[in-house]
Each structure stands twice: as C-alpha cells, then as structure tokens.
Amino acid sequence: xxxxxxxxxxxxxxxxxxxxxxxxxxxxxxxxxxxxxxxxxxxxxxxxxxxxxxxxxxxxxxxxxxxxxxxxxxxxxxxxxxxxxxxxxxxxxxxxxxxxxxxxxxxxxxx
Amino acid sequence: xxxxxxxxxxxxxxxxxxxxxxxxxxxxxxxxxxxxxxxxxxxxxxxxxxxxxxxxxxxxxxxxxxxxxxxxxxxxxxxxxxxxxxxxxxxxxxxxxxxxxxxxxxxxxxxxxx
Numbered sequence: 615x616x617x618x619x620x621x622x623x624x625x626x627x628x629x630x631x632x633x634x635x636x637x638x639x640x641x642x643x644x645x646x647x648x649x650x651x652x653x654x655x656x657x658x659x660x661x662x663x664x665x666x667x668x669x670x671x672x673x674x675x676x677x678x679x680x681x682x683x684x685x686x687x688x689x690x691x692x693x694x695x696x697x698x699x700x701x702x703x704x705x706x707x708x709x710x711x712x713x714x715x716x717x718x719x720x721x722x723x724x725x
Numbered sequence: 726x727x728x729x730x731x732x733x734x735x736x737x738x739x740x741x742x743x744x745x746x747x748x749x750x751x752x753x754x755x756x757x758x759x760x761x762x763x764x765x766x767x768x769x770x771x772x773x774x775x776x777x778x779x780x781x782x783x784x785x786x787x788x789x790x791x792x793x794x795x796x797x798x799x800x801x802x803x804x805x806x807x808x809x810x811x812x813x814x815x816x817x818x819x820x821x822x823x824x825x826x827x828x829x830x831x832x833x834x835x836x837x838x839x
Contacts, residue, residue: 618767648827657729657816657830658768703767705828711756711820712781713828715767 617641618706620716628724633691635719637704640685644706644714649678649689652701652718661702662689694723727751729831731817737837743805746834749798750819756780758828759792759802760816768816774800807838 619638627633635649645666650658664671664678664687671678677690691698704716730749738744750757755776760768771790773780776797785792789808794800804811814833 620767650828650830655832655835657731657818657832660827660829663827710780711775712770712773713758713818713820714770715760717765717767 616717617644617714618704618716620704620719622719623717624720624722626722626724627694629696630693633689633694633698633721633723635689635691635702635704635721637687637689637716638685639687639706639714641706641708641714642685643708645709646707647678647680647687648705648707648713649676650703650705650715652703658703691721694721696723696725699723729817729819729829731815731831731834733834734832735835735837737839738807739839740809741806743803744807744836745804746802746815746817746836748800748802748817748831750800750817751829754819754821754829755797756820757794757800758818758820759800760818762814762816762833764813771802771815804836807836809838812836812838 648663649661651661652658662676680687701718701720703718707713757774759771762768771785772782772792774794777794792802814835816833817831818828
C-alpha cells in the first residue's frame with residue numbers, strides 16, 4: 615500500500631531553468647511533509663519541509679507547495695544547477711511520527 | 726553535532742548466512758528507525774523505536790529479521806538467515822519529535838547477498 619507516490623521516475627532540465635518535482639499522498643492524517651535529496655552511496659539528506667497548516671515554504675532556490683485538498687505537493691528548484699542532479703524523495707508523516715517515502719525522482723540538470 | 730553513525734558501510738555474504746548492522750543516532754534523539762531501500766525504490770520502514778521500546782515493527786520480517794535498542798541509544802539490526810532478496814541498503818535514521826522534527830539519516834549499510 616503506497617501511501618506516498620512519485621509518478622515521475624526521472625526528470626531532465628536545462629541549467630538555469632525551473633525543476634518541478636511532484637508528489638501525491640493518500641492518507642489525510644499526514645500533517646508534515648518533507649523532501650530529501652540523495653546522492654549515490656550516501657544517505658538521504660533533508661532539503662525542505664512544510665507543515666499542513668501552510669501551503670508554501672521557501673528556502674533559497676527551493677520552494678515546496680502543498681495542496682491539501684488535492685493531496686499533492688511539489689518541489690520547485692529555481693534556478694536549477696548541475697549540482698542539483700540527484701534522486702529526490704518525497705516523505706510524509708503523521709501523529710505516530712512514522713515517515714513514509716515515495717519511490718523517488720531522479721533529476722538531471724544539463725549544463 | 727555528530728550525525729547518525731552506521732557500520733559497516735558494506736557487507737557481502739552468502740545466502741543463509743547472518744549479518745548485523747549497528748547504528749548510533751544523534752544525541753538526544755529519542756526516536757530511531759531502520760529502513761530498507763532496495764535499488765530503484767524508496768526507503769521502506771522496517772522498525773521504529775521510541776527510546777528502547779518498539780513503536781512499529783509491522784513490516785519487519787520477524788522470521789529472519791530482529792532489532793533491538795538497548796538503553797534507548799544505539800541499535801542493532803540482524804538478519805538470520807539472509808536471502809537473496811535482502812540485498813539492499815539498510816538506513817538508520819533518528820528524529821527529535823513530531824511534527825517539526827525532520828528525519829536524519831546515516832550513510833547506510835549496503836548488503837549484498839550472493
């Protein structure tokens with residue numbers, strides 16, 4: 615039962631353009647959402663998060679948008695840089711402090 | 726602040742052998758998780774500890790996997806006997822508290838079962 619879904623396994627964008635990564639969830643009890651970035655042979659590292667009481671959170675080049683009615687969130691990276699090339703995981707958690715992850719989207723930023 | 730420590734980083738064993746992984750979470754983090762990440766998939770929760778008690782182990786294959794967290798600090802995950810499908814990266818993570826505590830991961834232990 616996949617509670618968090620990332621339907622795009624890969625994405626390629628040109629350097630300087632916007633990267634948009636999408637994520638959908640099914641459990642309405644989730645109230646905290648996170649994005650993680652993963653390089654090969656390393657553990658995932660936290661990138662940005664958003665609470666369900668907000669619909670947008672910005673941190674530098676990274677912005678996460680949350681649409682609770684659609685159970686959808688997205689990560690925008692502007693401008694995209696070659697160093698952003700990695701696998702991005704969406705995660706969600708609820709009152710039990712359990713974190714559920716999507717299957718990841720592999721982003722390639724082309725110089 | 727020291728991160729989540731895991732060892733070993735890599736392990737190769739033959740099927741039916743046993744293996745153990747160790748994790749030391751970030752100091753002060755009461756909640757510890759073990760995740761299994763198979764190539765091309767997202768991390769899948771195996772077990773969640775709150776201090777030294779188990780919160781959720783519903784997805785842990787208990788016939789072959791076991792985990793403990795003695796004294797509420799470091800933790801070990803054991804597989805005995807290993808199967809080919811256990812080849813994966815085993816990630817340990819810790820967090821302070823919900824809802825604003827993000828999950829901090831270790832570098833993972835990559836297991837190859839031949």
